[in-house]
């Protein structure tokens with residue numbers, strides 16, 4: 001069960017701790033990681049949906065999707081800085097053998113590599129949720145890549161706050177074929193595209209064609225998942241049937257967002 005109030009759990013993050021340091025700078029892994037939340041839930045998305053998993057959510061992102069369901073890791077980063085030992089101790093206090101490292105963008109940080117190596121040594125199955133723009137050489141059991149389409153780009157009309165420089169930065173950085181190639185070559189992977197409608201499909205086909213040209217790894221259609229855009233039950237109800245139909249039409253896989261069905265947009269779920 002998700003822990004609704006992290007202060008009830010041993011070794012915890014005080015979610016009220018607000019640290020707005022700039023998080024995109026490389027740091028010494030010994031400095032730990034900026035952690036927005038750490039909780040146990042069911043993996044809600046992708047090939048491993050339904051598996052009890054501990055989620056470690058780093059704060060800070062190099063992109064700014066207008067629809068980001070983790071606003072406090074991207075548009076308004078909020079976190080406590082935890083040592084890797086504290087993070088591992090908190091993970092070990094839960095009864096789960098799957099760990100999902102997510103964010104924000106967890107591969108911004110060299111310390112994520114050290115955390116993944118420590119978890120690997122302890123025998124955990126690790127999934128990394130990443131936007132695919134940054135490659136790091138790390139022991140990962142499943143790299144869950146969610147390349148960002150044009151429909152994710154924030155504009156003054158569809159931005160949760162002042163868009164500033166982010167329309168250009170997001171658009172320039174959202175697809176990096178070199179990183180995508182190296183990520184799919186290194187580990188078992190899934191490509192999980194956030195989809196709103198049919199207009200997203202030509203770009204997905206283009207990204208797949210470019211990736212298949214760029215890599216020797218085999219990218220099967222069953223590794224490609226269409227995920228409905230929606231951070232709330234209400235929004236998902238508008239998108240999911242359309243996206244399921246598109247998966248059938250194009251021969252890709254559909255992934256639900258089980259946690260949204262179960263717990264809507266509650267934190268730590």
Ligand SMILES: C[S@@+](CC[C@H](N)C(=O)[O-])C[C@H]1O[C@@H](n2cnc3c(N)ncnc32)[C@H](O)[C@@H]1O
Nearest residue numbers: 067068069070103104129130131146229230231
């Ligand atoms: C918050 S992101 C963190 C990891 C990484 N930054 C990324 O985007 O893959 C975790 C997952 O949530 C997805 N996501 C974020 N907001 C969403 C929304 N409104 N609807 C559907 N999926 C969303 C992302 O595409 C990604 O697969």
Ligand SMILES: Nc1nc2[nH]cc(C(=O)O)c2c(=O)[nH]1
Nearest residue numbers: 041042043044102129259269
């Ligand atoms: N239950 C649950 N499953 C998830 N799978 C990926 C998530 C993420 O935010 O990366 C996520 C999440 O936030 N909650």
Ligand code: SF4
Nearest residue numbers: 061065068074104131
């Ligand atoms: S890349 Fe991920 S964390 Fe960053 S803004 Fe987009 S959905 Fe949010």
Ligand SMILES: [Mg+2]
Nearest residue numbers: 069070102269
């Ligand atoms: Mg999430």
